[in-house]
Amino acid sequence: MPQNVGLIKNKVSNFTKLINIMESIFVILLIFMVASNPCSAAPSPSPSASPTISTTNSSTCPVSMNYVQTVPWNSSSCQNFQPLASQYQTKTSPCCQTLLSLFGIALSQNLKKSSLFQLPNLPTSSSCLQHFQSNLTSLSLPNNLVSSCFDPSQFVISPNICAGIQNIEDWHTRLGPTPELNTACGPDLTDPNQCRTCVAEGDKVQQRLLSIDGNDSHSLDCFYFATLYLAGVVNELGPESKGVMSCILILLLNSQVDSRDGHYALVLGLILASLAFLVIILGLGFYCWYTKKRKVENLLAYADLQEQSFSLRLRPNAVLTWFEFEDLMRATDNFSPQNFIGRGGFGLVYKGILPDGSMVAVKRLEESDSQGDALFCSEVEIVSNLKHRNLVPLKGCCVVDEGNENHNFEYRRRYLVHEYMPNGSLEDHLFPTKLDNQNTKKSLTWSQRKSIILDVANALVYLHFGVQPAVFHRDIKATNILLDADMRARVGDFGLARQSSESRSQLNTRVAGTRGYVAPEYALYGQLTEKSDVYSFGVVILEIMCGRKALELSPSGTPIFLITDCVWSLMKSGNIGEALDASMLGDENCARNIMERFLLVGILCSHVTVASRPTILNALKMLEGDIEVPPIPDRPLSHGNYVLYSGDCSGMSSGCGFVSS
8 A cells, every 4th residue: 555545544643542532521521411400311221133044044154144234334325336247356346356356355264264265055155145245234234235235156166267376275285385475464454564574575475476377367266365374364364354355355345434424423413512611622522523534534535545556556467556655756866857758648758667676657647636536447447357469468557646635636646557669659750850869760561560450459359359348448559559579569548549338429429539540430420349450450451551741731730641432532533552551561471462551451340330340350351361351342422531642642643632522
């Protein structure tokens, strides 16, 4: 957890002590008032114990679920739970994620008791979940939480998950001794530094398990198994300790300050009503108390934001690090101009070197107000769960408050830390500027261009078909395609990305993207589908094959060249080969027919009609020659504000003219 969150918690503790002193004074006055009043009522009986949970069928569950009513977990995300169309929402609902962490306490206890990482059979799992729901219902939570979130079979032990581990003996057999893990995660994890060390060691063990298993689809199970082992076996304080719940199980806990607000208000009201002669004193006391309380709430709100962001580093399919701001300052030499790489989407990018010697690219997002939190969390949530060789890896993130002592949210800064791509962006190589050192950037060969196009296609196939829900990038362009040390392409900058489920609910909203790459139906009507990314991909293919920018403007800002229309014009006239970049035609390994096939796929993908475009999966098959490129349908005579060309294309053949549609 970031160090500044620890400082905030210390301030909260000091304010809480002040409130405790005031409460003691109020209680003494109240006792004096009641004792001096002969008409005061007799003390009310002590509250009854919490409702007894029915034990029907609960005897088959090996552990008790009564801790649900005693541990200070935050149930706010489940108060107004609305089930979705899909039956089980473990991965999508914040409430279900919270309940999974809460149920993890029971699984950790069972692991320590029975040596089993999961429950022995389906009846046992069903019984435990029924008992779990009974305790949730006693807290006035909806009675359909468990049935909406969990499939009982997901907690039943199986030999086919996470390296075949079923019990602690299997764990030791697969991994052998783990002294570093035991040392790092054994003590109290409420200490931020100890928690950070434990998480790092836990990540290493999870990666070892995944390597032993050899199946990426089992990474979620290996993550949960590592979590249960740390909580139930390694940590000496057990799964119900605050350190384990917040650090390992990522369970958000209630603040003691919030739980006592109602009590303070009641005590204060009684004293003000009964002791009129203390009105002035109590009024001043109330004013001081309220002022301090508001400051506590502000600090807690800020700390909670930091903690929620911090928890992102423990997402199952990613190894994310929460960086201290001071670490980023040192890595980039105080964001020195000499380390400035360029401007990415929504921010500036700097090169940095971490203490372990690894190179990173640090993007400082420009949105500094509280509205930027949603965009920041959206990008981190999406990217942290993506893992593909043709995507730029996200190593970690950072949120720092640069405001005054009141922690005004307007001054918040957000940073994303990506793996550094030494060969820059595709645009740097296709269209080097006068500021670039062109002596070190040779023109891309045909084999390099072919490889880059296939890499980008594979990345989009993964985004559209390899994850659920699918992810729409919305900003595929040359500047967002980065090249690693081997000149392999990686798609980056997910600041505009949206998941498919989210996109369907946001049709006809503000269009995002870059001119020249945005699909017509999206630009005109806000209709966002996977075919919008396919259109942008088609434009990128044409840029790579032709060596011309998608859109060129005059000094006055008027469009003078649109690559989709130029290439379309050449194809219709039977001169498609003239569109090819002459600088790659001298490649000894070039095959003219394959180049023209890539051009045709680019034209088809960037077709103005949505139905005429292929899916990205079929586009990849066409590029690889697995299926033939179909005849390209004619374009409509008019398509809104887009422009059509007539005549030859400048730089490809001869002059190129615009005709407004």
